[in-house]
Amino acid sequence: MTVLLTGVAGFIGAHVAEALLARGERVIGVDNLNPYYDPALKQARLARLAGRPGFSFELLDIADHEAMAALAARYADQIDRVVHLAAQAGVRWSLTHPFDYVRSNLVGHMVVLETCRHHLPGLVHLVYASSSSVYGANAKVPFSVEDRVDQPVSLYAATKRADELLSECYARLYGIPQTGLRFFTVYGPWGRPDMALYIFADAIVAGRPLTLYNYGRMRRDFTYIDDIVQGVLAALDRPPPREGGVPHRLYNLGNNRPVELVELVRLLERAIGRPAEVRLAELQPGDVVETFADIEASRRDLGFVPQTPIEEGVRRFVEWHRSYHGWR
Numbered sequence: 001m002t003v004l005l006t007g008v009a010g011f012i013g014a015h016v017a018e019a020l021l022a023r024g025e026r027v028i029g030v031d032n033l034n035p036y037y038d039p040a041l042k043q044a045r046l047a048r049l050a051g052r053p054g055f056s057f058e059l060l061d062i063a064d065h066e067a068m069a070a071l072a073a074r075y076a077d078q079i080d081r082v083v084h085l086a087a088q089a090g091v092r093w094s095l096t097h098p099f100d101y102v103r104s105n106l107v108g109h110m111v112v113l114e115t116c117r118h119h120l121p122g123l124v125h126l127v128y129a130s131s132s133s134v135y136g137a138n139a140k141v142p143f144s145v146e147d148r149v150d151q152p153v154s155l156y157a158a159t160k161r162a163d164e165l166l167s168e169c170y171a172r173l174y175g176i177p178q179t180g181l182r183f184f185t186v187y188g189p190w191g192r193p194d195m196a197l198y199i200f201a202d203a204i205v206a207g208r209p210l211t212l213y214n215y216g217r218m219r220r221d222f223t224y225i226d227d228i229v230q231g232v233l234a235a236l237d238r239p240p241p242r243e244g245g246v247p248h249r250l251y252n253l254g255n256n257r258p259v260e261l262v263e264l265v266r267l268l269e270r271a272i273g274r275p276a277e278v279r280l281a282e283l284q285p286g287d288v289v290e291t292f293a294d295i296e297a298s299r300r301d302l303g304f305v306p307q308t309p310i311e312e313g314v315r316r317f318v319e320w321h322r323s324y325h326g327w328r
């Protein structure tokens with residue numbers, strides 16, 4: 001298997017690349033190493049992949065149609081799978097930098113689809129990242145892939161939902177087999193510094209106050225990175241059939257066990273061994289109060305069964321945070 005993997009220097013991308021290489025697959029990784037968060041962390045993730053047999057890296061922007069076409073043309077006879085994870089992530093940033101989302105998530109997704117359509121004749125499966133944020137203002141929990149998803153509360157969510165519709169269209173029109181994965185708050189070693197767990201850990205270690213929005217009454221279905229990687233690989237190995245319907249499926253990859261943010265802070269305090277100074281504030285625009293994944297279909301079709309309890313996952317994250325940032 002030769003996999004074109006976009007967003008390879010990202011949190012989830014680097015872990016997925018590592019798992020694919022460990023399985024003996026070839027990975028052609030793409031990333032633009034943008035400075036949305038510290039590019040040194042992206043470089044450090046890449047450094048762990050560089051030199052591994054079967055790995056190569058291309059510095060390019062997925063919204064650059066010509067660069068993507070040229071890359072695909074070079075490897076057209078080899079690439080049989082695409083894992084598309086590159087995106088402008090983050091809900092808050094989308095309030096102030098809307099065009100970053102248009103470029104990476106809308107234009108970028110279209111370029112990936114067009115690249116598959118025109119330049120990858122041997123493509124067996126395109127797996128791409130969607131998000132739990134597509135459930136937006138939905139009140140019914142747990143969130144099911146059968147639920148309507150037309151009430152986005154952030155531009156980020158709207159672009160992720162748009163990606164699902166673009167993919168549905170290309171599966172219908174051109175028969176490109178695709179699976180969209182709605183990730184639920186992924187966490188773990190080498191995680192994203194813009195996400196709550198990392199921000200809280202930084203604050204506790206530095207002795208700074210941390211802010212809990214909606215007065216701490218927020219619940220997230222935190223899902224450990226190793227479980228997500230298992231889900232991505234299981235999906236990649238199961239392309240929807242080209243015959244007998246539109247070859248496009250959507251799955252939730254979540255832990256199916258939401259945790260209150262207050263509880264998360266308690267687990268962090270215990271793992272770090274220092275107290276948190278907590279400030280409470282009102283709900284921020286773009287945030288949803290609760291995420292909770294119904295994973296019945298993922299269990300049935302992908303054998304997806306999350307294995308990592310939050311206590312263990314937070315401990316492993318803190319262990320990594322300590323060694324990466326060098327605190328005692």
Ligand SMILES: NC(=O)c1ccc[n+]([C@@H]2O[C@H](COP(=O)([O-])OP(=O)(O)OC[C@H]3O[C@@H](n4cnc5c(N)ncnc54)[C@H](O)[C@@H]3O)[C@@H](O)[C@H]2O)c1
Binds near residue numbers: 011
């Ligand atoms: N981490 C989560 O909790 C979570 C939840 C839901 C969905 N997702 C989705 O999963 C995917 C991976 O997320 P992540 O947490 O690893 O984020 P990340 O920001 O760590 O990784 C994304 C990577 O894509 C790269 N990238 C962004 N725009 C690009 C462009 N135009 N061209 C080339 N590279 C580009 C970035 O440099 C980054 O390395 C994203 O699509 C994200 O929206 C993540």
